[in-house]
Each structure stands twice: as C-alpha cells, then as structure tokens.
Amino acid sequence: MPADGESVGELSIRGPTLFSGYVGQPDQVTPGDGWHATGDLATVAPDGCHRILGRRRADVVHCRNQAVPARQVEEVLLTHPGVHDVAVVGAPRRALGEMIVAYVVAADGPPRRPPVADPYRRVAGDASGVGAGRRGA
Numbered sequence: 001m002p003a004d005g006e007s008v009g010e011l012s013i014r015g016p017t018l019f020s021g022y023v024g025q026p027d028q029v030t031p032g033d034g035w036h037a038t039g040d041l042a043t044v045a046p047d048g049c050h051r052i053l054g055r056r057r058a059d060v061v062h063c064r065n066q067a068v069p070a071r072q073v074e075e076v077l078l079t080h081p082g083v084h085d086v087a088v089v090g091a092p093r094r095a096l097g098e099m100i101v102a103y104v105v106a107a108d109g110p111p112r113r114p115p116v117a118d119p120y121r122r123v124a125g126d127a128s129g130v131g132a133g134r135r136g137a
Contacts, residue, residue: 001044003045004043005045005046005051006043007043007044008041008042008043008053009043010038010042010056011040011050011052012035012037061100062098063090063097065097068100070090070100071088073088073100074086077102077104083104083106083107084105085104086102086105087102088102088103089101
C-alpha cells in the first residue's frame, strides 16, 4: 500500500511477540509468513505513521441475510436527543446470523435501559445502557 496518507488497507502486523493462534480454535492461526491481519482499516502517511480508521468486519452486521452498516444504525440512534454516544455491533444468533446490538450512553445520566431503545427496537435487536467512557477503551 502506498504511504500517501490516503490509500486505505487492512493493517497487518508481525513480530517475535505475536501470538501463535487462538485458544480452542486450531484452524484460526497466523499465516505461515508470520503476518497477522488485525481487521483494522488504516492509512500510512509519508512519514511512516499509521492512522487507524476503523474496523473492517465490525462495520457490517449480517442479520437475516442482509448486510447492515453499523455506522448507519449509529447515525440514526445519535439523532435522538437522549443519546450521547452509541456503538453498534453484531451478536451471533443461530437463526439470524447476527443480531444488531446497540450500546447506548444516555445524554443525561447513569447507565440504564434507555427509553430511546423502544422506538428503535425494529432497527436494533437490543439496546443496552452503558456508562460514560472513551470509545474503544
């Protein structure tokens, strides 16, 4: 990938401290060349600095044979005045493939089942209140 700060690709890493595989998942191993695809989308600046833009897989939830962009669901939920922040992910479900789950930080207080969850139940399969915090923390 060119180091132009604009081209986007999946970040891969390797090194002597990289893990050798996943516990209980022997078929999920690091490729023979030692590079591990992280699932992070990134750019590389001309000075060699990497900028992580987001996740490759987490951006799409596969629910009922439909690819649902998680960011679109987040944008809709963020239009509600009672929502300070939200993160949407897919949770495995046998019948659905994945269920859309929204973790919501309420705009006005401590964690609780946010009232915003009910109107959006058709969009998000579940909505859970979470405390304030940094995204990705």
